Amino acid sequence: MKAIVITQPGGPEVLALADRPLPEPVAAQVRVRVLAAGLNRLDIMQRQGKYPAPPTAPVDIPGVEFAGIVDAIGPQVQDWEIGQHVFGLVGGGAYAEYIITHERLLASVPENLSFPEAAAVPEAFMTAHDALFTQANLKMSERVLIHAIGSGVATAALQLANAIGCTTFGTSRTPEKLHRAQELGLTQTLPLPEFLPALQNATNQQGVDVIIDFVGKLYLSQNLQALSPQGRLVQVGLLGGNDAEINLGVVLQKRLRIVGTALRSRSLEEKAFVTRKFNDQVVPLLSNKKVRPIVDKVFPLSEAAQAHRYLENNANFGKVVLQVGDE
Numbered sequence: 001m002k003a004i005v006i007t008q009p010g011g012p013e014v015l016a017l018a019d020r021p022l023p024e025p026v027a028a029q030v031r032v033r034v035l036a037a038g039l040n041r042l043d044i045m046q047r048q049g050k051y052p053a054p055p056t057a058p059v060d061i062p063g064v065e066f067a068g069i070v071d072a073i074g075p076q077v078q079d080w081e082i083g084q085h086v087f088g089l090v091g092g093g094a095y096a097e098y099i100i101t102h103e104r105l106l107a108s109v110p111e112n113l114s115f116p117e118a119a120a121v122p123e124a125f126m127t128a129h130d131a132l133f134t135q136a137n138l139k140m141s142e143r144v145l146i147h148a149i150g151s152g153v154a155t156a157a158l159q160l161a162n163a164i165g166c167t168t169f170g171t172s173r174t175p176e177k178l179h180r181a182q183e184l185g186l187t188q189t190l191p192l193p194e195f196l197p198a199l200q201n202a203t204n205q206q207g208v209d210v211i212i213d214f215v216g217k218l219y220l221s222q223n224l225q226a227l228s229p230q231g232r233l234v235q236v237g238l239l240g241g242n243d244a245e246i247n248l249g250v251v252l253q254k255r256l257r258i259v260g261t262a263l264r265s266r267s268l269e270e271k272a273f274v275t276r277k278f279n280d281q282v283v284p285l286l287s288n289k290k291v292r293p294i295v296d297k298v299f300p301l302s303e304a305a306q307a308h309r310y311l312e313n314n315a316n317f318g319k320v321v322l323q324v325g326d327e
Contacts, residue, residue: 003096004304005060009049012305023100025074030103032086035327036119037094038065039311039320042264053092054264063094064264067109067118077103085109087118089126091264095304097325104272107279110287120293120319124152126278127236127263128160131212135259136232142209145169145226147219149186150177152319153236157212158184159291169208171195180317196222207231217241224250232257294318
């Protein structure tokens, strides 16, 4: 099979198209013919040598989300048949024509989604749903602040929060991304780098109940002040640095919860739980078009390096996707 491999740690130019052996499913594994794969920041970090793949994933083939067709099944597989359209998350290896995964980590692709659209779903919507509802216990009509509103996870979180009637606030350094987020239903945009005064004014000094943050250090102080009593901060990324001072007095006084989350490092059982909740609660919303994947640009597999450059330039609103094969 053809796959994009990391020839050595470095820039996008270290990505190369190569031949790899066709993997064979065993036990409860499913082999999927990959038709599209989504790009993520952690793919870039893996390429740079900063985020090695877990032991169960190929060390040199990046990619954690995919959509495709079941091609072969192991002898213990119960839930899937050859020919079914599926998507899911893996520890790595999605930049390839075929991939092996456990059957419990797959979900059925809704009929109204193309494969590039489906490939833009798993990481964004599973991460967003887990962050909002499992980690932050978001409730109807609460106020939510979502940073870096143009990212795939952020656009998913925005739609999921809107779906239960929440008031949503968002930040971005790009006015165009803020405008497009408003078209997706964002209640109010906030300026950077000092977003706190505008937020407090908009909420009559009450703050927000939940914050989804991808930045870290740069926003931590304002985030804590922006949270209402018993507010929840979910740290999904650390693009702005990970070494930060924290005012524990604010945390104690407001009885705040600060939760760090990552899907890639979780156990099979934990990932299966996330997949099941996604399948039960998000896939129906995708099917009835109450939420939708936001695909910014699709590149052919052979142009994976160009796709990485595009993502690194922060030009995208929503997901960047690789077209791996044809149906």
